[in-house]
Amino acid sequence: MRTYSNTAWWIIVAGVTLVAFWFGYGATERYYLQQLTAQNQSTLRLVSSGLQGSLLRYEPLTSLLADKADVKLLLSSPQDQDRITRVSEQLRSIAQDIDASDIYVMNSLGVTIAASNHEERTSFIGRNFNFRPYFQEAVQGASARYFALGTTSLKRGYYFASPVRSGEKVTGVIVIKIGVEEIENDWRGSGTEVIVADTDGIIFMASREEWLFKSLNPLSDTALTRIRTSKRYPIEKLSELQSEVTTSDVAGSAFTTITLADSSEAYLTNSRFMSDAGWTVHAMVPKTLADGRTLTALVVATLVVLLLLLIMTFVLQRRARLVRDIVAGARAQEQLELRVAERTNDLNIANENLTKEVAERRQAEQQLLSTQNELVQAGKLAVLGQMSAALSHELNQPLAAIKSYAENARTYLARNKAEQASQNIGHISEMADRMAELGSHLRNFARKPKQATEAIGFGTVIEGVKNIIGPRLKNENVTLNHSGFDDSLVVNAGRYRLQQVLLNLINNAVDAMSEMDNPVVTVFSEVRGHEIALCVRDHGPGLNETVSGQLFDPFFTTKGVNQGLGLGLSISYNIIQDFGGAITAENHPDGGAVFTVLLKQADQVEDAAE
Ligand code: ADP
Numbered sequence: 003m004r005t006y007s008n009t010a011w012w013i014i015v016a017g018v019t020l021v022a023f024w025f026g027y028g029a030t031e032r033y034y035l036q037q038l039t040a041q042n043q044s045t046l047r048l049v050s051s052g053l054q055g056s057l058l059r060y061e062p063l064t065s066l067l068a069d070k071a072d073v074k075l076l077l078s079s080p081q082d083q084d085r086i087t088r089v090s091e092q093l094r095s096i097a098q099d100i101d102a103s104d105i106y107v108m109n110s111l112g113v114t115i116a117a118s119n120h121e122e123r124t125s126f127i128g129r130n131f132n133f134r135p136y137f138q139e140a141v142q143g144a145s146a147r148y149f150a151l152g153t154t155s156l157k158r159g160y161y162f163a164s165p166v167r168s169g170e171k172v173t174g175v176i177v178i179k180i181g182v183e184e185i186e187n188d189w190r191g192s193g194t195e196v197i198v199a200d201t202d203g204i205i206f207m208a209s210r211e212e213w214l215f216k217s218l219n220p221l222s223d224t225a226l227t228r229i230r231t232s233k234r235y236p237i238e239k240l241s242e243l244q245s246e247v248t249t250s251d252v253a254g255s256a257f258t259t260i261t262l263a264d265s266s267e268a269y270l271t272n273s274r275f276m277s278d279a280g281w282t283v284h285a286m287v288p289k290t291l292a293d294g295r296t297l298t299a300l301v302v303a304t305l306v307v308l309l310l311l312l313i314m315t316f317v318l319q320r321r322a323r324l325v326r327d328i329v330a331g332a333r334a335q336e337q338l339e340l341r342v343a344e345r346t347n348d349l350n351i352a353n354e355n356l357t358k359e360v361a362e363r364r365q366a367e368q369q370l371l372s373t374q375n376e377l378v379q380a381g382k383l384a385v386l387g388q389m390s391a392a393l394s395h396e397l398n399q400p401l402a403a404i405k406s407y408a409e410n411a412r413t414y415l416a417r418n419k420a421e422q423a424s425q426n427i428g429h430i431s432e433m434a435d436r437m438a439e440l441g442s443h444l445r446n447f448a449r450k451p452k453q454a455t456e457a458i459g460f461g462t463v464i465e466g467v468k469n470i471i472g473p474r475l476k477n478e479n480v481t482l483n484h485s486g487f488d489d490s491l492v493v494n495a496g497r498y499r500l501q502q503v504l505l506n507l508i509n510n511a512v513d514a515m516s517e518m519d520n521p522v523v524t525v526f527s528e529v530r531g532h533e534i535a536l537c538v539r540d541h542g543p544g545l546n547e548t549v550s551g552q553l554f555d556p557f558f559t560t561k562g563v564n565q566g567l568g569l570g571l572s573i574s575y576n577i578i579q580d581f582g583g584a585i586t587a588e589n590h591p592d593g594g595a596v597f598t599v600l601l602k603q604a605d606q607v608e609d610a611a612e
Contacts, residue, residue, distance in 0.1 A: 015311050019304055030299055032252070034292040035270060039255045042272045045194045046285035050274050053198070056185065057147065057160075057279060060178050063100060064164035065145065067093075068176045073107055073116075077166055077174040080115050090120035090127070103159050103181040104152075107166070109174045112137050124154045131177075135232055136163040140175040143167075147279065149206055150234040158182050158206060158214075182207050195269065195286040204235060205243065212262060216243035247271070258286060399505075400433040403470055407433070429469060436470070436498050455581060457604040458497050459489030460527050460534070466501045471508055480512050481520065486527040491534050493601040495581045503577050503585075506570040507538040507597045513561065514542025514595065529603065533583075536599040544589040553587055574599075 067073060076082065076089045093105040097118040104126065106117035112132025119125050131137050131153075139146035140163035148161040159179040165172040189196040189209040198207035202225045203218040215235050220242055230237055244261040250270065258271040269286035276283060407426040414423035464487035475482055493500075508523055515521035524539045545553070552558045554575040559568030571585075578585045583601035590596045 011315065015308070019307060022307070023300060023304060026300055026303070027296065030303075031292060031296040034295045034299070035250060035252045035255070035289075037295075038270050038287055038292045039250075039252045039272060042194060042270060042285045042287045043254065045192065045196075045287075046272045046274050046283060049189065049196050049285060050276060050283050052185065052188070053279075053281070053283065054276065056180065060100070060102070060160075060162045060180055061145065061147070064162045064176055064178050067096070067105065067178070068164040068166045073166055073176060074168055074173070076107060076116055077109060078168060080109055086116050086127070087120070089116040090118065093118040094120070097178075100178075101180075102178050103157065104155070104179040105177065106179075107174055107176050108132075108137060110141060110172060112141075112175075115174070119155075126154060129154060133231065133233055134161070136161045136177065137175055139163065140165045140177075141172055143172050148234075149200065149281075150232065151236060152179070153233050193287065193291070195288075197284045197286065199282050199284065201280045202229070204229075204240065206235070213243060213260075215239040216241055218243055218245060257289060258284075397437055399470060399474070400437050403473060404430050404433045406473060432466070432469070436466075436501070455494045455496055457492045458495050458500060460487045460491040460493075460536070461489035463487065463497065463500055463504065464525070466497070467504045467508065470501070470505060474509075474512065478512060478516075479520070480515070481522045482508070482525065483522060484525040487525075488527075491527055491529065492604040493534055493581070493583075494604045495583075495601060496577075499577045499580070503574040503599060504536065504538070506574045507599075510570060510597075511538055511540035511542065511595070514540050518542070530600070532603050533600045534603050536601070537596055539590055539594055539596045541594040544593060544595050545587055550587065554585070 072085070072089050072092060076085050079085065089107065093107070093116060097103070097105045102118075104118050106114050106119075106126045108114050108131060112130045112134075114126040114129045114131065117126040120127050134148060134150065136146040136148035143165050145165075146161075146163040148163070149158070150161065151158050159181055162178045162180075163175050166174040166176055186196075186207055186209060194209075196207075196209045197205045197213055199205050199218055202221060204221070205213050205216050205218065208214050217240065221229075221240065226237070226240075229235055229240070244266075246259045246261075248257045248259070250257050252270075255270050255272050257268055259266055259268045268289040270289050270292065271284050271286045273282055273284045275281070407429045411423040411426035411430070414420070414426065464484055468482070468484075471482070474480075504525070508525065511523045512521065515523075518541065522541060525537070527534060527536045529535075549560060554571050555568070556572040557568040558572075575585055578599055578601070581601055583599060585597065585599050587595060587597050
């Protein structure tokens, strides 16, 4: 796009330059022709005044010489050879002084009687020049001037003639001939050609030799006869100069095209007519000079214009680039500002959102705090409830057993069976001890006190458990298989706490099989290295993954609201920990869950049991 506009620009520039060149050429040429005309006219003035000066210089000299006594005497005694020689010698000396070609004296018949060139081969003495118009005029008593080719010397010259008088009578004529070659020489080499033509238009003086004796216009027969008679110019040399004169735009000048041989040249010509001599002087300067100057000026002007255009183009392009840059910069700035404004707006919105969010969070926090407080409160209440529920759960079983033993004892007493009654009362006492132990355990659940342990034989443990759970097993028709419970297996533990653990495990096993017919719980103990294992196995659904992960967590239960508290296993875990043992749970390969309690084997069995 840019290249295209650049090309278009340069085409316009070239077009404008061409048009300007075309129209400018005429004006510039006219200007230079005017200059050339002025220059030519000044050359013409110089040439004319030079010629005029020469004429004026020599004219009075002839009159002066005509008055010379020797000349007059010579004409009165023309046979006096000494006088001839003396006068001729005087004339030679004068000719030398005044730079004249020849000076000579003719008698009234036109015969030369004394001449400055008397000693030369071409001496005029004895020659008759009565055919020359200057003689004919002078002999009539008038001063005459004439231009002609010398018939003897064959040199062109200008003749000044004055009558020599003796009284009123013209006795002879004295003539000064001046050469024109020197004058012509002065014209050469100036670049301006000069020609002088007579009234017939014949060129008799010229800066170029080949133009001599050429006529500027066709010669009439009368003119030719006159020339022949006066022997002014050699007839055979006369010819017409092939020239064409056209007018020029510049006043006072014309164009002269001169053709010689094959070449022709046009000249700007200025002419001047010298009225007293009857000559026309033409100063001719080659027209090519003006053409050359015109061309040079136009080329220089064109180059200057092109240079200016180039500079202008450069400046305009630079300016355009600057404007483009400024506009682009302003646009970029605008976009930047727009983006900044957008970003600021986004940030403001984000800020507002954040502020809103913070406020919401604060509110939520506040709500959470109050909810937490409520939850804590609720949690406290729930724990209280759960604790009381746990207490009632743990106490209900021995209480139910106590009630049953007490009623049986009453029956035995009514039947006077004191021994059995006493046995039942013993059972009741045991139950009371157990409840006391349970109470203390629950009381100490949170603070885990280290209670004293003792060596306990397993045989007594299973018996106590059976006494407590017996009624439930009977009610729910559960079979309890137990093996390996022997007093030879001794561990360091608390009797009732260990029984509580076993009771919890058996109760859970029974709970797990509540939906089954003929549920069987298998309890056994065995020696494993230095430890004694106590295992409780059921045939229930077993333990899934979720359950196994949180079995021993307090309050974890899968049972209904009024059925489980989730404390059994947690309490059992703590008790076994207190004994320095471990409790684990796993699924039996044949189904059901197996809970294993591992306790260190004690060295001996001690009697005391709690
Ligand atoms: P609770 O008996 O009050 O639920 P536990 O701590 O004794 O509390 O038991 C926790 C949970 O462990 C039970 O709810 C039950 O899901 C699971 N569990 C305990 N024993 C068994 C078992 N023998 N078979 C299957 N699940 C059991």
